[in-house]
Amino acid sequence: MTLKKTSLDKDKLNQIVTDARRNQEIREQSYRGQALKLYPWICGRCTREFTHTNLTELTVHHKNHNHDDNPADGSNWELLCLYCHDNEHSRYEETRFGNLQSSNRASVSMGSHNPFADLKNLMGSKK
Structure with missing residues (x-):
């Protein structure tokens, strides 16, 4: 009975390794895989360096x-780290939609309350 279990474990392990290798080849054909081969593993903004252990935190920005x-x-x-990539997209959205909001601001009355008026x-x- 242990012989059957051992051969099943080996078959399962072989299948896992085969699947992992196939998935790696697919990822390497993707633009992320290509970018990771082309560029050093460093964030293009904050210059944080990446290794295999934290490579999932390095993204490809278009x-x-x-x-x-x-x-x-x-x-x-x-290549940008998660934080710089998020910041870049936030800035892009502000640029795209900020102009619309600023044109709408003229038609909306601003609040008159100033919390620092008597500061x-x-x-x-206090002196």
Whole structure:
């Protein structure tokens, strides 16, 4: 009975290794895999360095924000850490939609409350 169990464990392990290798080949063909081969594993903004242990935190950013534009030379990619990548997309969204919001601000009345209006007097009384 232990002989059957051992051979089943080996078969299962072999299947896991085979699947892992196939998945790695598929990932390497993706633009992320290509970018990781082309560029050093360093964030293009904060210059944080990455190793195999934290490589999942390094992402591929599309410079023109078009995820379908994936030239083989990598000219539309840059490697960014999760934090810098999120920041880049936030800035992009602010640029895209900030203009719409600023034009809408003119039609919306601003609040008149100033929480710091009496701050000078309050600070003066603490002396």
